[in-house]
Amino acid sequence: MRPLVHPSIEDITVEGILHALSDPVRAAIYAELAISSGATCSNFLKISDREIPKSTLSQHFRALREAGLIRSERQGVEMRNSTRCEEINQRFPGLVMAIMKAHQVQAEERMRASKRKLAVSKSRSG
Amino acid sequence: MRPLVHPSIEDITVEGILHALSDPVRAAIYAELAISSGATCSNFLKISDREIPKSTLSQHFRALREAGLIRSERQGVEMRNSTRCEEINQRFPGLVMAIMKAHQVQAEERMRASKRKLAVSKSRSG
DNA sequence: TTCCATAGTTCATAAGTTACGAACTACTGG
DNA sequence: CCAGTAGTTCGTAACTTATGAACTATGGAA
Numbered sequence: 001m002r003p004l005v006h007p008s009i010e011d012i013t014v015e016g017i018l019h020a021l022s023d024p025v026r027a028a029i030y031a032e033l034a035i036s037s038g039a040t041c042s043n044f045l046k047i048s049d050r051e052i053p054k055s056t057l058s059q060h061f062r063a064l065r066e067a068g069l070i071r072s073e074r075q076g077v078e079m080r081n082s083t084r085c086e087e088i089n090q091r092f093p094g095l096v097m098a099i100m101k102a103h104q105v106q107a108e109e110r111m112r113a114s115k116r117k118l119a120v121s122k123s124r125s126g
Numbered sequence: 127m128r129p130l131v132h133p134s135i136e137d138i139t140v141e142g143i144l145h146a147l148s149d150p151v152r153a154a155i156y157a158e159l160a161i162s163s164g165a166t167c168s169n170f171l172k173i174s175d176r177e178i179p180k181s182t183l184s185q186h187f188r189a190l191r192e193a194g195l196i197r198s199e200r201q202g203v204e205m206r207n208s209t210r211c212e213e214i215n216q217r218f219p220g221l222v223m224a225i226m227k228a229h230q231v232q233a234e235e236r237m238r239a240s241k242r243k244l245a246v247s248k249s250r251s252g
Numbered sequence: 253t254t255c256c257a258t259a260g261t262t263c264a265t266a267a268g269t270t271a272c273g274a275a276c277t278a279c280t281g282g
Numbered sequence: 283c284c285a286g287t288a289g290t291t292c293g294t295a296a297c298t299t300a301t302g303a304a305c306t307a308t309g310g311a312a
Binding site for chain 4: 001002040041042054055057058059061062074076077078079
C-alpha cells in the first residue's frame with residue numbers, strides 16, 4: 001500500500017485548491033474538518049443527506065490531501081484528518097477563508113429557498 | 127446556433143466558479159478580462175506562451191460564461207467579453223478577488239523560480 | 253446580390269477523469 | 283491466528299474535456 005502523499009507547502013497550487021473545493025462533497029468535508037479537526041474518513045459516510053460509498057470517500061480524501069488542503073495520519077486502525085489552513089493561509093492569504101465563506105452564504109440561501117418551497121407546497125395542499 | 131447562456135445572479139454557484147477558475151487557461155483569461163474589459167475571444171489564441179486552438183478557446187469562454195463569471199455580447203463579427211465581478215462580489219463578497227490574488231501570488235513565485243533556474247544554468251555553463 | 257474574409261460555434265471522437273463495487277491491506281483485541 | 287473495523291486499490295462504466303473539421307454569423311467589397 002503506497003504511503004500517503006502530502007505536498008510540501010510550496011508545491012501547493014491555486015488550481016489544485018480550487019479544483020479540490022469545487023466538488024460539493026469535498027467542500028463539505030473540508031468545512032466540517034475546519035470545525036472539528038481530527039475526524040476520521042468514516043465520519044463522512046453520510047454527508048448532507050447523501051450516502052457516499054467508502055471507496056469514493058477514500059478518493060475524495062486523497063484529492064483533498066494531494067491538493068495540500070488536509071493532512072491525514074494513521075492512528076491505530078483509523079485515519080485522523082486535519083486541515084492545513086494556517087500554512088495555506090500564509091501562502092495564499094484569505095483564499096480558503098473566502099471560499100468557505102462563499103460556500104456558507106450559498107448553504108444559507110439554499111436553506112431559505114427550501115423553506116420557501118415547503119411553505120408554498122403546504123399552502124397549496126392546505 | 128443556440129443563443130448565449132448567462133445564468134442569473136442567483137443561479138451562480140460557488141462550485142461553478144471554483145471549477146471554472148481551477149483551469150489555468152480560464153483563470154488567465156478571466157484575469158486579463160478583469161483588467162482590459164471588452165476583449166474578444168481571439169485576443170487569447172496565444173496565452174502564457176501556449177497556442178490554444180480556437181475551438182478549445184470557445185469552450186473555455188462558454189465555461190466562464192455559464193459559470194456566470196463573464197458576460198459575452200456579439201458586436202459585429204466579434205464577441206465582446208467582460209467580467210461580472212460586481213454582481214458576483216455582491217453575492218459572494220471577496221471570493222473572486224481572493225482567487226485572483228492567489229493566482230497572482232503564484233505567478234510571481236513562478237517567475238522568481240524560473241529566474242533562479244536560469245541563473246543556475248548560466249553559472250553551470252559559464 | 254453574391255462572394256469573401258473574419259470571428260466564433262458545433263459536432264464527432266479521442267483522451268483523460270471520476271464514481272463505485274469487489275477485493276484487497278493494515279491494524280487491534282480476543 | 284482469527285475476526286472485525288477502517289481505509290485503499292483496482293477494474294470498469296460513466297462522465298468530461300480537448301481538438302480538428304465543418305459549420306453559422308456578420309460585414310465589407312465587387
